[in-house]
Amino acid sequence: MSNLRVLSFSVSLDGFSAGPNQSLQNPLGEMGPEIFEWAFPTRVFQKMHGGGDGETGVDNQIAEEGFKNMGAWILGRNMFGPVRGPWPDENWKGWWGDEPPYHVPTFVLTHHARKPIAMKGGTTFHFVTDGIQSALKQAKAAAGGMDVRLGGGVATIRQYLTAGLIDDLHLAVRPVVLGRGEHLFQGLDLRALGYEGFKSVAGERANHVFLRKRAGA
Numbered sequence: 473m474s475n476l477r478v479l480s481f482s483v484s485l486d487g488f489s490a491g492p493n494q495s496l497q498n499p500l501g502e503m504g505p506e507i508f509e510w511a512f513p514t515r516v517f518q519k520m521h522g523g524g525d526g527e528t529g530v531d532n533q534i535a536e537e538g539f540k541n542m543g544a545w546i547l548g549r550n551m552f553g554p555v556r557g558p559w560p561d562e563n564w565k566g567w568w569g570d571e572p573p574y575h576v577p578t579f580v581l582t583h584h585a586r587k588p589i590a591m592k593g594g595t596t597f598h599f600v601t602d603g604i605q606s607a608l609k610q611a612k613a614a615a616g617g618m619d620v621r622l623g624g625g626v627a628t629i630r631q632y633l634t635a636g637l638i639d640d641l642h643l644a645v646r647p648v649v650l651g652r653g654e655h656l657f658q659g660l661d662l663r664a665l666g667y668e669g670f671k672s673v674a675g676e677r678a679n680h681v682f683l684r685k686r687a688g689a
């Protein structure tokens with residue numbers, strides 16, 4: 473069975489998953505890096521960004537698990553880049569350079585159509601303009617029975633949660649407060665939407681909290 477999964481999604485203690493004022497200089501928004509400080513030192517992150525060896529503790533192990541059995545990804549347009557409104561040209565190809573870390577078909581939700589972009593290493597970005605259900609259908613078809621990872625950002629995850637389409641979530645909760653930014657759960661009644669927490673694991677720099685859709689919900 474192919475599941476829709478949110479994994480290694482960083483969140484501050486007060487519930488923000490991106491800081492305010494995202495830009496080319498601040499892809500995660502102002503203060504945003506504070507919520508990712510658990511991920512930066514890990515082996516998986518360092519390997520992905522051409523760094524050194526990186527750490528191999530609990531945080532790394534959980535982050536590595538999140539890349540297993542993924543046949544496709546779904547991203548929101550703001551996670552793909554800082555360009556807003558109609559695409560001015562074809563130049564922007566994501567934050568990740570020539571070889572993005574996805575290595576599978578990756579579906580980007582946007583209101584602005586664009587031709588697919590084939591990148592080095594197997595990632596092809598497909599731009600989906602007809603909504604979350606369509607992106608999920610296309611991603612599941614492309615995944616060939618493997619899981620689909622919903623990479624974010626916040627607005628995208630909130631839509632899939634509201635529709636009850638996410639099977640499980642792993643949140644990396646950092647002991648920092650942001651005060652402002654993109655709030656992950658504000659106004660969402662997760663319990664009524666059928667979600668339950670079922671596990672937490674202490675990592676070196678984050679507490680890892682696991683939620684899933686209740687059986688039958």
Ligand SMILES: NC(=O)c1ccc[n+]([C@@H]2O[C@H](COP(=O)([O-])OP(=O)(O)OC[C@H]3O[C@@H](n4cnc5c(N)ncnc54)[C@H](OP(=O)(O)O)[C@@H]3O)[C@@H](O)[C@H]2O)c1
Binds near residue numbers: 551625627
């Ligand atoms: N905490 C974490 O682990 C984590 C992980 C990933 C990303 N992030 C951060 O999250 C931030 C981005 O999140 P965000 O909430 O600002 O935005 P987002 O979810 O990445 O993207 C939202 C945009 O995607 C397009 N979109 C979304 N749903 C759509 C739909 N149903 N139909 C058509 N287009 C749709 C719209 O763009 P247009 O209308 O402009 O086309 C919308 O403005 C970034 O700072 C990123 O670094 C954090």
